[in-house]
Amino acid sequence: MNNENLGSLIKSLLKERSLSMRKLSMLTGIDTATISRIVNNKQMAKPSHLQQFANHLGVPMAVLLQAAGYDIEKVENNTMESDMYESIDTIHQVLVTSNFLGDTFKIEQVHQELVKYEQYALTEEGEKRIREEFEAKMEQVRGAGPFMNELKKMHQIYLDEHTSEEKRSILGSALLYFILSTDIIPDYVFPFGYLDDAIAVQIVADRVSKLENSSE
Incomplete structure (x- = not known):
């Protein structure tokens, strides 16, 4: 499972929200060292980690699951309801703020x-x-x-x-x-x-x- 895309995405979101890994650790209850390993592609993020990141970084859970390389439908069917549809504006914000596409997408x-x-x-x-x-x-x-x-x-x-x-x-x-x-x-x-x-x-x-x- 490739974690590289997830690491890049989390780094971009942290920068956009002016958050440090230490602050994210305080918000999520996930050890700073664990977050660092996930962000630097040295540890695979668990769905529970991604759920906490989604909650505190304001990003749809499905986006993080896909970035982490999970089979989204399988995870959803076993553990959670999809939140992809909660807000079109949220998805758009992720597209722009992550710098994956710049501001060309409308x-x-x-x-x-x-x-x-x-x-x-x-x-x-x-x-x-x-x-x-x-x-x-x-x-x-x-x-x-x-x-x-x-x-x-x-x-x-x-x-x-x-x-x-x-x-x-x-x-x-x-x-x-x-x-x-x-x-x-x-x-x-x-x-x-x-x-x-x-x-x-x-x-x-x-x-x-x-x-x-x-x-x-």
Whole structure:
């Protein structure tokens, strides 16, 4: 398990928040020497360590798990609920403050791509791609990312003949974003390669929720 990405990320977060390892130790209850070994890639961080770091550095647990090289879904299923979706703004903040991507990434870019796919999702070609290519893409990424279960649900609802056209259009935009790999953040930018997909899923989930509430 490669801890190098995690060490770089924690260093960036500590610098951004003007925290020392000693101060982080006081906040988390984790020995300073242990934190130092984790940050300098000499010790693997346990999920319990990452949970404390997430709590006190203001970063989604899923981001730290992925940076540490954990199978996110496996850890979530066994020990915890995902907090990837707690705040799009938090994810965006991590992307910028960690200096992995600079300030080039904008949430609005994901919104714009989703809008492009909404009408395509209702076309015969778009529906065919969703029906035929979704499972293959899921296999390709091997379940990486805590948003996978949400995507599977969206796929099922999209294919349901009773789902309204408006709802299918919204859901289809997220599915096509995922399938077609129109990534604002390239997948090779570890540990953030799938975060824009996760953000797209959250944006669509919020829109569907508002649509359902307005129709009640």
